[in-house]
Amino acid sequence: MRFLDDEQRHQVGLEYVLNQLDIKTSFGLDIKKNMKPYKRKEINLLKKELDELEEIVATYNKNKLLFEEIEENLLKLKDIRNSIKRCSNGEILDEVELFEIKNFCIINEKLLKNINYLNLSFLELMSLEEIIDILNPEDNLLPTFHIYDAYSERLKEIRKQKKDIEKKIFIETDDKIIKILKDERLKIVIQEEEEELNIKKILSQNIKEKIFIFENNFAVIAKLDFFLAKAKIAIRYNSVKPIITDNKEIVFENAINPEVLDMLNKKGKSYTPVSIQLKSGSTIITGANMGGKSVSLKTLTLNLLLGHFGFFVFAEKAKFPLLDFIYFISDDLQSVSRGLSTFGAEIIKLKEVTESIKRGIGFAALDEIARGTNPREGFYIVKAIARYFNDFSSFTIISTHFDGIVENGMVHYQVVGLKKVNIEALKRKINLNNRNSVELIQEYMDYRLEKISLSKVPKDALNISILLGLDEKIIDIAKKLINEGEKDEKQVES
Amino acid sequence: MNNILSLLEPYRTISIIGMEKNVGKTTVLNHIIKKTRGKFPLGLTSIGRDGEDVDLVTNTEKPRIYVESGTIYATAKELFLKGDVTKEVLKTTGINTPMGEVIIGKALSDGYVEIGGPSVNALIKQISNEMLSLGAEKVFVDGAISRKTMASPSITEATILSTGAALSKSFDKVIEKSALTVKLLSTEKERDENILQIANKILAKTRLGFIYKDLNFKNVEVTTVLDASKIIVENLKDYVTHIVVKGVFTDKLLEEILKSTNKYKDKTFLVEDGTKLFLSSEKFDIFTKSGGKIKVIEPINIICLTINPKSPFGYEFDKEKLLYKLKNTVNLPVFDVLGDE
CATH class of the missing domain: 3.40.140 (Cytidine Deaminase; domain 2)
Structure with missing residues (x-):
């Protein structure tokens, strides 16, 4: 899947966002169901959609009450597409369908007034006044419907006869005569039904002539409904209109992931937005476990995706070009359960990325790839991927805990982590408070990414081991080994 | 059955529950419709039956009712379109049944309507209230006692229980079964x-x-x-x-x-x-x-019984004896559906 499969969309938090779309009509739901990312050649369409969304967001804030009215009207709209389709096939609509069409038209006129008042000129709803007139031949506009006497003199006459005989039936007490009268009534009922059918046929034909208006309006209403839902989410999370550029650069300032944000808020914890600037080629993110590397990758992937779907993005500022593909690769349990090892699943997906990268310009986030295989080979595989992908115009972002992946020409970001924390002091605090040490570490962890030029991985793994109370002797041995290892590396390098 | 109307006077929603088929439930409804003619508009609906019972509704037990012009009724779309009154659509309800969405309509002439409503308590209540707000003065809900229906007469303010010879060939059994049903249906409400x-x-x-x-x-x-x-x-x-x-x-x-x-x-x-x-x-x-x-938890307020002394299987009980015996056993007013039109 060039723009993530369902499981991955769920992983990065797209499903969470889409589930929050408060869509009121089945027309709007259809747009959601058939959402597709914009292609590179459709850049102008995307820009137009984002501009229109911007207009709705701006108008919404100024006219909340009117938008509430619009939403109420949308809620009342029934899906009459099936009846309209039947009508266009030349079938005859029944009384209930005509009733529903009449009510659709009445609400349509209300929405038209709303839209005109708000001056949302890109929503070109057309008037259905003519159909209302046809379905409401009497003076008062009522939301009810029947085959009115006004449609035909003959019908009026038949109904008069029917009424007369019903009167007779009512006052008659003799069961035998009642039976005769009822048989007579039945004959009139048949005439009435015939004439009603003639009228329904004419009404259906009249509606058929205006089908193009209905079809236009279904699309406009769908758009209004869907845009309104998008605008409300954009407002809820302070989203921003992304700038779609032709540059080979992806920039996010303080991007957030609503799913993670809401989860942390519920627990009363704070959330650190992510800021990053990607150039073509490989960008490496390093940093200790628990440093939020995965969340950062998911946040970037999610927001890029949303931008491609014509949504505002959850950030203070966002700039990116339209891409041919967006990939996100991580330990994903689904493929593992299909009988592949984690590593195997990653490699299969990586093949897809590699093929795409040769043919177009896109984005691939590789989250701790090769974590599940033996570290020595894993290291070289990641290094090879980073080096190979660095030569392409696509944006590859690789999070890894391996040291020494970064090479010249690559961008390197690091989780600030516990670098600025006094480990001894924190350790004392943990011992003193007797609180959940994991929670305390999370509190002190600095999740921000900083761009660095030195390619040295901080020793946060060791620090976390200390904080979580791993035996000091083990820590000491580890420290010694690391020192020796670094000396060896330097010797090799020199 | 003339007095039945004065019994109903205080109530706005009334259910008519048959203990069996052919106990004259529809006759009771028709009687009420006739007696209220010209006095006030009625609302009608029925407790639908789920799944396999649909055939029962469509094929054999068609509750076809001759209503007066002005009657408001809630029924599944398929049945709504079948009615031979001049029909007006007042409202669609969004409630679906195996025979289509429940439509609230109004009879613009006298004639036959077929009634089949939803089968869930809350929905019947909702529809009854909608009919009241659309102008019905009293709403009648047609129902039956069955393990298959989830909806119960407890949603209406008053209940008429219809019984009769169709229950059993034995006179005593009819009395006994009816009395037991009354006893069970009117089981005391928990007050706390x-x-x-x-x-x-x-x-x-x-x-x-x-x-x-x-x-x-x-x-x-x-x-x-x-x-x-x-x-x-x-x-x-x-x-x-x-x-x-x-x-x-x-x-x-x-x-x-x-x-x-x-x-x-x-x-x-x-x-x-x-x-x-x-x-x-x-x-x-x-x-x-x-x-x-x-x-x-929800009490059922049985206000009277109606009996049909004739069985569709050909036998018939002495109507006076049946009335007398039942009245004394259940301590409620009892009416004969065939008598005193």
């Missing part, structure tokens, strides 16, 4: 608001629950009746005051309890309403006489 609140909490979650003296409670998952009786017996501790049972409460369940313990004494079994009680007279009597209590 605290208990009712807790019971509703239990019912929202599981099919069985226990309420303690200190108003704490326990929810229990059960799958079968046998399971239920075992769990009930195990849990009849001294501090339990109420046992809340969702769905039907059967003879079998009562029998299992009677067999295994006598700790049910002074404890109250709470069911949703009287239609959920499928008990025989003897089991019920043994249980209540030895100190057990059964109460309901």
